[in-house]
Amino acid sequence: MSSIVLQQAINGIVVGSLYVLVALGLTLIYGVLVQINFAHADIVTLGAFAAYGVTHLLSGNYLAGIAAALGLGAALGWLINAGIFVPLRERGSELLPLIATIGVSIMLQNAMLALLGPIPYAFDTPYSNQVIRLGTLFLTVQNVLIILVSGVSIALLYGFMKFTFLGKALRAVSQDRETAGLMGINPGHLIMLTFVIASALAGLSGAMLGPVLVLTPFAGTSVIVKAFAIVIIGGFGNVEGTILAGLLVGLIESYTTQFLDPGLIDIVVFALLLLTLAVRPTGLIAERREENV
């Protein structure tokens, strides 16, 4: 019994750290821009397919696949910011960019569906079948890799935000555009940087989750819906809260699968989301900010 609990904890952390990667991208963009890129999901999916394609072309070189996903993600982030968020900025609407990227998402998803079909792809990396046993527990090397890569990316990002000049500038923009201007930094460039980082993370998470989840054109969408929940539970724009909420949702998911019913996962996660909105609307780690009027 307790080994099941532990095993599910490991599974939960594996999935949760993937969710954190996806959600961090959303939260970064929200923190800086107070906007949502709905097509983030499809960057995840495209990252997964890019990794799949490159890994197969290079006969099993998964690391090259990961690099390709990172690059593709970054490029898409650049494109989406330049093509949609920049032109819409002066209109100052809260919802128009969200709606426009819903359009992009529909487009990308159905383009993938037309090209790649709905049948799941078997994405086996060289690490998928290597199993590590720890007593009664076991996990694949792929799982270890996921935890490692996610952990390192999260740590790097965290360090970048906290300790580098650019990272501090990013946080300054998220607090107040004008201050960032005073720091001698063009807010437009910073926003672009944020998009590129966030989308590269999305591509990366695609490459990591392709092998463990069902790889179809809808892979990203099923993840993004949970990522949104995580971002709200953690407090939109709050990095620490997102990490915490991501792991929490991962654990809830694996325990729900084990002890209740996999069909209930989304229901439980969104019940948690609604509960958060009702009890702590600003998220787990509350950061109350009053609009400067």
Next chain:
Amino acid sequence: MSKTSPNAAAQSRERRVWYLIAAVIVAALPLFVTDSYWRTNLIVCALNILLAIGLDFVLGYAGQLNLGQSAFYGLGAYSSTLLVLKLGLPFWAAFAIGTLMAGAAGALLSFFAVRLRGHYLAIASLGFAVIIYQILLNWISLTQGPLGIYGIAPPPTVAFPGLPQIAFGDLRNLFYLTAGFTLIVYVLLDQMVHSPIGETLTAIREDEVSAASLGIDGPKWKAFAFAVSSAAAGAAGCFYAPLVGTLVPDAFFVSESFMILAMVIVGGMGTLVGPVFGAVLLTILPEFLRSLGDMRLIIYGASVTLAVLFMPGGIVEAFHLLRHRLFPEGEMR
């Protein structure tokens, strides 16, 4: 925009003329469209218009994105059907309850999120759409899950003394019922948006802090708009079930919300006629594009993005621009 024209009374008269024209069109359509395939399409059109004007009321006026229309649609469809099947309620009672339930669910949902920025409500309603879909899929003892509910009867026949009976198994009568209902909802919404309620909602859309400084209770009015929007979707759902005769969860997947959003955006949000055009276009057009398959949805996605970027007023704006081109010195509206 219309309020500033010198004569509000004339405009209100003009509106009533348009209602009349719309009623004549509704009455005449089944005379020209006689085969059952296209009559079914017309009914679907009417339901989509109902869904789209409902969404536009909350999106175009109050400035809040409701991505849960698919769920409220499903809630109306399943609850009314189950009330008839399991509790033996008469259709019209089930219809009223189904509509109210969807509206109440919308109000409750918005109650959670309206104090925050609009994004929260958008995401919370998206989450709600996911939950409802999953519940429809997994609560097999109630909904029969993916197998679906079959053989749903049309609304009961109406008989007025001295008049021929009206049976809703007849597609023409079902069209009159759904289109008539949609027209009534349209008129009521149109009257509301051209009343101080419209002013209040647009004030919230433009600037909520400023609206509060005029005594406007933002959360309350947003919840109101949200409830109206979801009740309209619920009512559409109540009609959907007897039209199709079958209920499966996939009809109420989240992508349905995006379709309705596309109708509003392409038609032109912030006017009620816009979504009507959008709904008709996006319902009828695919019938001609069947051969394109998945390309169809790619075109929808692209049209949403392009409309937001280049023609935020949608078809209605395009129409105005065109009129200006053709009649440059024509009256300004």
Next chain:
Amino acid sequence: MNPAAPKQADPPTPLLEAHRLCKNFGGVRAVQDISLTISAGTVFAIIGPNGAGKSTLLNLLSGVYQPDAGEIRFAGLDLVGLPAHRRVRHGLARTFQKIRLFKQLSVLENVLAGYHTRHSIPPLQYLLHGAAFRADARRCRAGALDLLEFVGLAHRAAVPAGSLAYGEQRLLEIARALATSPRLLMVDEPAAGLNGAEVAALLRRIANLRERGVTIVLVEHNMDLVMTLADRILVMDYGERLFEGAPGEVQAHPEVIAAYLGAEAL
């Protein structure tokens, strides 16, 4: 109390009283221990250097922020905890320093939105407009046009608010606030960005409002305007009260001159 003292007229009734208000933003003490009493029918000015906390004080009074500590009473009613929109019904109105008009709506529609609390329409007539609805619409429209006339914008009624010149936008904010029929009107830097003639017109309008019995709270950097209009002046610096008194006293106060008025007043 002292029978020997000369008999004084009853002190004017206080319309708004605040007691030891405090508001912090993170580490910034924006408003510290501010108390004030504003008599009905007067112009109460708040001055102070940039960042002194004037707008924050106004936001506390109007309900945009809730205070961390302190009390606010308006005509005897406890305002603390009451959200901004509820305060409007009791007769508080305001304008914003960073202009917050409904930019896409027309000038007239902006003012009409200010009638939100003053409609008298039977609920059913929102769904089907009838005679009462039309009477209400006529009344509000006429009132709104009067207000636009009052601020000199009647000729611009139909244009989108966002297309007005800066000074006109400030005037429109005042008209919109007046549409709520306030007993107390708080204006945050109404003269910012106005030219000399416009400031003179603004001065006349505020004096006119006071004559009509509207109490005014005026946050302003333009000293001519303040010294001409104000009955009392509160001087703030770093969130705290530096001094409070009549215009003459303020102009004579050495600390105020040093901290704020500077050479300009001499």
